[in-house]
Amino acid sequence: MLDRAKVPGWTKASVVEISGNxxxxxxxxxxxxxxxxxxxxxxxxxxxxxxxxxxxxxxxxxxxxxxxxxxxxxxxxxxxxxxxxxxxxxxxxxxxxxxxxxxxxxxxxxxxxxxxxxxxxxxxxxxxxxxxxxxxVDTDFWNYKNNFIDRDFNENFGISDKLLLVSVGDSSKMFRQNFIDSVIESLPSNIKDDIFLMKIGIQKLTKVQILGAYNNAEAMLFPGITIGLQNPTLEAMAVGCKVIASSLPTHDEILPKASLLEPSDIECWKDEIIKLHDDWSKSGKVTMFRDEELISTSKKYxxxxxxxxxxxxxxxxxx
Missing domain, CATH: 3.40.50.2000 (Glycogen Phosphorylase B;)
Structure with missing residues (x-):
């Protein structure tokens, strides 16, 4: 933040690069x-x-x-x-x-x-x-009005006619990717066939591709935990992308209550995705408008x- 002159009354005098010695x-x-x-x-x-x-x-x-x-x-x-x-x-x-x-x-x-x-x-x-x-969170970068990337942000994924959902994290237990797989598997086949789940962290994406994913996703699914480092849910919020997260640390410190679900209730998560699919189908399979309230909330951070x-x-x- 000092690099960006964002700390009122303070400037950086010098930097010591720690060598380990x-x-x-x-x-x-x-x-x-x-x-x-x-x-x-x-x-x-x-x-x-x-x-x-x-x-x-x-x-x-x-x-x-x-x-x-x-x-x-x-x-x-x-x-x-x-x-x-x-x-x-x-x-x-x-x-x-x-x-x-x-x-x-x-x-x-x-x-x-x-x-x-x-x-x-x-x-x-x-x-x-x-x-x-x-x-x-860099709200200037993530704001879709500043950096909108259309649905063809990566043609290799073949998502043009799919309902796009994103999850974030690797195979570590803290990200609970297996739970997301169980939720998707529990969906009716006609809905499951319409969904493309992009796993950011398992699929290697550039920052611009991640921005494109948030720009075009109906929601981010985050059943895991965050413990203090970069918070992907904040980045998604800054884009105006709907976030569905578990009521585990530290989501409850930042996210609106409406975004939080019971961590292990598959039916609850499934119902949320079915509702997303219904809204997406009724809109003519067009990505929903970005949520200005989420964007406003992200600016607090x-x-x-x-x-x-x-x-x-x-x-x-x-x-």
């Missing part, structure tokens, strides 16, 4: 601090927390997307358990985690990308202030909005 990296950070004109250090990668100086000359902030390695857990997704965090770390990794934990405790601010992560930060680092700043939040977070720790 802690001794060398610490010396570079010390040298930058002694050079002056620095009011705050922001570690944008939580794995660099061990580099937080022991005698902070200026306030230190650390960005965090999830903390499950510090406190592993299993999330009940209804049909399957989803393990989160490293349950069998090596002794080397345990030492690394301990060094990071001490760095978090030396810092002045933990910047969390979700409420769930913020709650864990409060428990793990009770003496360090925390704040929530979402990973922003764009660079401007999150830049203001980041500025407030920075200002809160200035000495």
């Amino acid at each position: 802690n001794r060398r990296d610490k010396k570079i950070i010390e040298r930058e601090l002694k050079g002056g004109n620095i009011d705050l250090i922001h570690f944008t990668n939580q794995d660099d927390a061990a580099l937080v100086p022991k005698n902070n000359l200026v306030p230190v902030a650390i960005s965090v997307h999830n903390l499950f390695d510090f406190r592993p857990r299993t999330l009940d997704a209804g049909d399957i358990p989803i393990p989160l965090g490293n349950r069998n770390p090596s002794s080397k990794y345990l030492r690394f985690m301990e060094d990071c934990k001490m760095g978090f405790n030396r810092s002045d601010l933990v910047i969390c990308s979700t409420k769930m992560t913020q709650g864990m930060a409060s428990e793990l680092f009770p003496n360090t202030t925390n704040s929530m700043v979402r990973i922003p 764009n660079f401007d909005a999150q830049g203001i939040k980041l500025a407030h977070a920075y200002n809160s720790i200035i000495r």
Whole structure:
């Protein structure tokens, strides 16, 4: 966000590229601090927390997307358990985690990308202030009015006469692709034959092709979880694409209630797709209008909005 001048009152003084050599990296950070004109250090990668100086000359902030390695857990997704965090770390990794934990405790601010992560930060680092700043979505790029891509965005898929649905994620349990397959398989054959399901993440697509998919899809199906990194549902919302997601973390922090379904209720998901198919058929098999309300909601999480939040977070720790 600093690159885009989206953090009011703040500019980037310098950037330290972390090499992985802690001794060398610490010396570079010390040298930058002694050079002056620095009011705050922001570690944008939580794995660099061990580099937080022991005698902070200026306030230190650390960005965090999830903390499950510090406190592993299993999330009940209804049909399957989803393990989160490293349950069998090596002794080397345990030492690394301990060094990071001490760095978090030396810092002045933990910047969390979700409420769930913020709650864990409060428990793990009770003496360090925390704040929530979402990973922003580029609403200018994803807005269909700025970058509309027609239905022929990739002729190889052969979707011209199909109802297009998209899902996102690889074969990891957290994305629950098998559940989507079960839902599609449960549909009446006449509806199933009309549907093309594009699996973004399993099918390798460029960013422009993904934009084309969201532009032309009747809905995104997302039964899995998001834990703090890039949020595909926000990108789809910014396009105005309908989102159907599970009521699992962290969708309930962002999505409208109407977008959330029970994680393992196949009938409920099937009914939603049948309704989509009915509406698509009645419209003459034309992609539905983009949802302006979803587009408006996505703007709460764009660079401007999150830049203001980041500025407030920075200002809160200035000495």
